[in-house]
Amino acid sequence: MQVSGGTDATVGIPPDVTEETEAFWTAASEGRLVVDQCDDCSAFSFPPRGMCRTCRSRSMRSVEVTGRGRIYSYTVNYQRWLPDLEVPYAIAIVEFPGCPGVRVVGRLRGCAPEEAAIDAEVEVGFEPGPGGYAIPSFVMLGPAP
Ligand SMILES: [Zn+2]
Numbered sequence: 001m002q003v004s005g006g007t008d009a010t011v012g013i014p015p016d017v018t019e020e021t022e023a024f025w026t027a028a029s030e031g032r033l034v035v036d037q038c039d040d041c042s043a044f045s046f047p048p049r050g051m052c053r054t055c056r057s058r059s060m061r062s063v064e065v066t067g068r069g070r071i072y073s074y075t076v077n078y079q080r081w082l083p084d085l086e087v088p089y090a091i092a093i094v095e096f097p098g099c100p101g102v103r104v105v106g107r108l109r110g111c112a113p114e115e116a117a118i119d120a121e122v123e124v125g126f127e128p129g130p131g132g133y134a135i136p137s138f139v140m141l142g143p144a145p
Helices: 022-029
Strands: 034-038 060-064 069-077 089-095 103-109 121-128 134-140
Touching: 022 034, 022 060, 022 134, 069 103, 069 134, 103 121
Parallel strands: 103 134
Antiparallel strands: 034 060, 069 089, 069 121, 089 103, 121 134
16 A cells, blocks of 8 residues: 655645634644534534534534544545645545544545545544644545455
8 A cells, every 4th residue: 555645735725713613623733633512412513613513502512533434435636726736635525433423524645546435444643734733634544345
């Protein structure tokens, strides 16, 4: 398996941090992926927006996502949207068995873009992103089952 290290995730637009997303970015800087969980109905929610998407409760807390994810879908980008952007690269939408209803988007690493596959297992990694923020990405662990 080829390990891609050539792409630089610092090229791009820094996140717009809000009151609702601050906990996410703080956790990311510590290498932890967090999503919201509702105190009232236990539903998971991402991205954070200070309100449960299931029951509209505003009693939400951040919980850490642990364990492997699974690629729900992906896309390979060949368009150089920014002058310094290295292409191609893969962006994956990842689900986590412990957090039903949550899908997180991030760059896929640890394989060539054309090796991306639906159902492949990934683990969460963080890499330096625009503006000094740690950006969640996913490291492919192997081919799809
Ligand atoms: Zn709820």
